[in-house]
Amino acid sequence: MAGDSAESERYKYIFNEVLKITDDGFIVVDKNGVVTDINDQYCDFLGKPKSEIVGYPIKKTIKNSKMPDIVTNLYSEELALHKYVSGDTKENDNTFVLVSRSCVYNDQGEVVAGVAQVKFRLQALASAKRMMNEYAELEFYREEYRKSTENAYTFDSIVGGSECFVEKKRAGIKAAQTDFAVLLTGETGTGKEVFARAIHNASSRKDKPMVSINCAAIPAELLESELFGYDEGAFTGAKKGGKKGKFQLANSGTIFLDEIGDMPLCMQAKILRVLQEEEVEPLGGSGPEKVDVRVIAATRKDLNKMIETGEFREDLYYRLNVVNIELPPLRQRREDILDLAKYFLAKLNRQYNQSIVLSGDVKRCFYNYPWPGNVRELNNVIMGAYAICDRLSIDLTDLPAKMAARQRSGQAVHGGKKLSDLVDDYERQLIRQILREKNNNCRLAAEEMGIHRSALYKKIAKLKIKNCV
Missing domain, CATH: 3.40.50.300 (P-loop containing nucleotide triphosphate hydrolases)
Known part of the structure; x- marks a missing residue:
C-alpha cells in the first residue's frame, strides 16, 4: 500500500510539472462537471484566478463547455473547434481554439473524471x-x-x-x-x-x-x-x-x-x-x-x-x-415616373399598413420635375413626404420646397418642346396610367376620366397610344 501511495504521489508531481511546462491549457472535472484542477496557462487565458474556478461547475467559468456532456454521455473528441461565449476569456475577442476532450475511467470501467486539452499555439494550425x-x-x-x-x-x-x-x-x-x-x-x-x-x-x-x-x-x-x-x-x-x-x-x-x-x-x-x-x-x-x-x-x-x-x-x-x-436617366423615361412612384408608395403602405395615395398635383409635379438624382431621388422624396403627410394623400405641401415651388410657378421641364406637345405628352401618359389601372377596360377608363368612351378612342388614336387596348 505504501508503494502504491508513493507511486501515486510521484505521478502527481509529474502531472503537475507537465501542466506547468506545456503551452496548452488543461482542465479536469469530476463526473458531475465540477472543476477539480486547471493549469496556470488556462487560468491566464480565461483571465480568472484558480480560486474562482476550482470547486465550481465548469459552466460557471465556460458557459458553453461540453465537459458535462462528455462525462454524462461517455465520449471523447479530438481537435474540435471551440468558440467561447463573449466575456468568458480575458481578451474578449471571441477566440477560436482547438480542444480535445475525453472521459477518464478507473480499473472497473467507471467514469471518475473528464479532461480537456486546449491548444493555444494551434499545432494543427492548417x-x-x-x-x-x-x-x-x-x-x-x-x-x-x-x-x-x-x-x-x-x-x-x-x-x-x-x-x-x-x-x-x-x-x-x-x-x-x-x-x-x-x-x-x-x-x-x-x-x-x-x-x-x-x-x-x-x-x-x-x-x-x-x-x-x-x-x-x-x-x-x-x-x-x-x-x-x-x-x-x-x-x-x-x-x-x-x-x-x-x-x-x-x-x-x-x-x-x-x-x-x-x-x-x-x-x-x-x-x-x-x-x-x-x-x-x-x-x-x-x-x-x-x-x-x-x-x-x-x-x-x-x-x-x-x-x-x-x-x-x-x-x-x-x-x-x-x-x-x-x-x-429618369427624365428620359417620364412615362415610368408614376409607375415607380406607385411602386415605392405601395411598399411603404404595406410596411406601415396605410392606404396613402398621391394627389393629382403631386403626380403632375413628379411628371414635370427633372429628377437630377433619378430613381433614388424619387424614392427619397416619397419617403420624406410619407413621413410628414397627415392626410390620406401626399400633397404639394409635403414635398421639398424646391419641387413644390417649381410646380406652383408652372415651370415644366420641356426640353425645347412646344406647349401643345407638352400637353399631349402629359395626356398620353395619364391615359396609359388609367388604362393600366383599369386592366385596359376602356369603358371603366372613360368613366374614370369623365369622358365618353368614343372620345377616349379618338384620343388613343390621336396620341398614337399602342398596346393598351
Whole structure:
C-alpha cells in the first residue's frame, strides 16, 4: 500500500510539472462537471484566478463547455473547434481554439473524471485556419442569402415599361446568358446595382453568391485587402486566421465592382491582372489562388475622358467593357415616373399598413420635375413626404420646397418642346396610367376620366397610344 501511495504521489508531481511546462491549457472535472484542477496557462487565458474556478461547475467559468456532456454521455473528441461565449476569456475577442476532450475511467470501467486539452499555439494550425475560414465564409453567405431573398431583383420585377428602358432590360437578359464582363454606365441613382443583381439572377450563376463592393466607399489603403483578402500576420491588426477577400467569396458567382471609376490607378493594375490570370494573391499569402468569377462593373463617370487624362487604364477599360449597358436617366423615361412612384408608395403602405395615395398635383409635379438624382431621388422624396403627410394623400405641401415651388410657378421641364406637345405628352401618359389601372377596360377608363368612351378612342388614336387596348 505504501508503494502504491508513493507511486501515486510521484505521478502527481509529474502531472503537475507537465501542466506547468506545456503551452496548452488543461482542465479536469469530476463526473458531475465540477472543476477539480486547471493549469496556470488556462487560468491566464480565461483571465480568472484558480480560486474562482476550482470547486465550481465548469459552466460557471465556460458557459458553453461540453465537459458535462462528455462525462454524462461517455465520449471523447479530438481537435474540435471551440468558440467561447463573449466575456468568458480575458481578451474578449471571441477566440477560436482547438480542444480535445475525453472521459477518464478507473480499473472497473467507471467514469471518475473528464479532461480537456486546449491548444493555444494551434499545432494543427492548417486545420484550425481552414475551419475558421469556412466559418467566416458561412456567416458571409448567410448574410448574402438574407439580402438576396429580401431583394430578389429580376428583370420582371424591375419597374419600367418605357421603350428606352425595356430595350435596356432586353440587353441585360441577353448579357446574362453569357459570362462576359458587363459595364453598367449612367448617372447616379439610375439603378445600376439593381440591374446588376437582375443580370446575376438571370444567369447560370444565380445559385452562387453575388458579392458587391463600392470602390469609392473604401479607403485606398484598405481596398486591396478587401478585394483579395489577407493571411494571418500580414499586417498589424490582421485578424487571426486571415480573411477572405471579395473575389474569393464570389468564387463561382458574380462580383459587382460599383463606382469602378473611383478606383486608384495602382489597384486598377491589380484588378487587370486578376481578370487576365483568373487568380488572386492575398496579402501576406504564400501564392496565388485560382478564382472563377463573373465581373459586373458600374460607374457614373465618363471613363473615356478619364483614359484621355490618364486617370483610368485603357487596357482595364476594354477588359470590363465587353458588354456596355447605359441606363437612361429618369427624365428620359417620364412615362415610368408614376409607375415607380406607385411602386415605392405601395411598399411603404404595406410596411406601415396605410392606404396613402398621391394627389393629382403631386403626380403632375413628379411628371414635370427633372429628377437630377433619378430613381433614388424619387424614392427619397416619397419617403420624406410619407413621413410628414397627415392626410390620406401626399400633397404639394409635403414635398421639398424646391419641387413644390417649381410646380406652383408652372415651370415644366420641356426640353425645347412646344406647349401643345407638352400637353399631349402629359395626356398620353395619364391615359396609359388609367388604362393600366383599369386592366385596359376602356369603358371603366372613360368613366374614370369623365369622358365618353368614343372620345377616349379618338384620343388613343390621336396620341398614337399602342398596346393598351
